[in-house]
Amino acid sequence: MREMARLLIPHFLKRVRLPRGIRQLLDIGGAHCEYSRALVRRFPGLKATVLDLAGPIATAQRVLEREGNLEGIELRMGNAFEDDLGSDLDAVLLINMVHLFSFDQNRKLLLRIHESLTPHGIVVVMDQFLGVGKLQDTVAGLISLNYFTIGGRCYSVEEMKDLLKDAGFRQIDVKPFLLRAPTVLFQGWKYQSQCHRFVTSIVVEAYSRVGRVNEGGTEWREKLSTQTCYPGYS
Numbered sequence: 623m624r625e626m627a628r629l630l631i632p633h634f635l636k637r638v639r640l641p642r643g644i645r646q647l648l649d650i651g652g653a654h655c656e657y658s659r660a661l662v663r664r665f666p667g668l669k670a671t672v673l674d675l676a677g678p679i680a681t682a683q684r685v686l687e688r689e690g691n692l693e694g695i696e697l698r699m700g701n702a703f704e705d706d707l708g709s710d711l712d713a714v715l716l717i718n719m720v721h722l723f724s725f726d727q728n729r730k731l732l733l734r735i736h737e738s739l740t741p742h743g744i745v746v747v748m749d750q751f752l753g754v755g756k757l758q759d760t761v762a763g764l765i766s767l768n769y770f771t772i773g774g775r776c777y778s779v780e781e782m783k784d785l786l787k788d789a790g791f792r793q794i795d796v797k798p799f800l801l802r803a804p805t806v807l808f809q810g811w812k813y814q815s816q817c818h819r820f821v822t823s824i825v826v827e828a829y830s831r832v833g834r835v836n837e838g839g840t841e842w843r844e845k846l847s848t849q850t851c852y853p854g855y856s
């Protein structure tokens with residue numbers, strides 16, 4: 623996972639958008655700490671807590687001490703479903719995690735994350751998803767088969783959006799990596815930003831004027847108020 627993270631981090635950093643002045647980040651299942659480390663370097667003053675199970679935390683402790691690379695990072699042993707996630711967090715990372723859990727477990731985890739965030743906080747989910755494109759779906763199908771053997775699966779982009787919406791996230795960005803891999807980055811904001819609300823209201827108004835909102839009923843209004851799509855992604 624560490625090598626994979628190193629390959630993906632440049633693409634991740636190009637796409638991820640974090641709250642201005644971010645101070646506190648929780649990296650759930652962060653194991654090797656690569657993502658946290660990249661963000662601590664990118665955002666001076668950021669403190670990242672890596673929460674993982676006992677084995678990975680013990681390994682991470684040894685590796686980070688050996689490499690002398692612990693600045694800005696706190697390692698915490700725990701179970702994301704049972705232990706305290708903290709409060710007033712600016713961002714929570716859930717990278718390569720949702721495929722491990724059932725739909726209900728993911729719903730529960732996202733609700734816990736939603737509660738732990740500040741009002742301007744954000745959850746960042748990255749994983750392999752179905753529904754990105756033909757080639758990526760073939761790869762995701764094979765990966766999903768592999769996850770199936772450990773009790774997980776690849777979710778579809780639509781299922782992930784529903785999970786985030788159900789947990790209360792208001793503004794959802796979907797950013798496929800557009801590589802051969804079916805990797806997608808989701809960002810869910812706890813509350814919709816004023817700017818996003820403003821743009822949404824203008825778009826809804828424009829559609830109303832040409833009669834499209836009434837044609838589509840509430841569906842359009844809901845679509846426009848809860849999600850932003852990455853350009854080029856439909």
Ligand SMILES: C[S@@+](CC[C@H](N)C(=O)[O-])C[C@H]1O[C@@H](n2cnc3c(N)ncnc32)[C@H](O)[C@@H]1O
Pocket residue numbers: 623624627650651652653654673674675678700701702703716717718719722
């Ligand atoms: C597939 S690895 C992902 C590692 C890293 N986030 C990455 O993307 O490279 C999943 C990690 O989640 C951790 N994990 C699994 N269940 C967990 C739980 N209930 N609470 C905390 N960590 C968990 C595992 O120990 C493992 O380190």
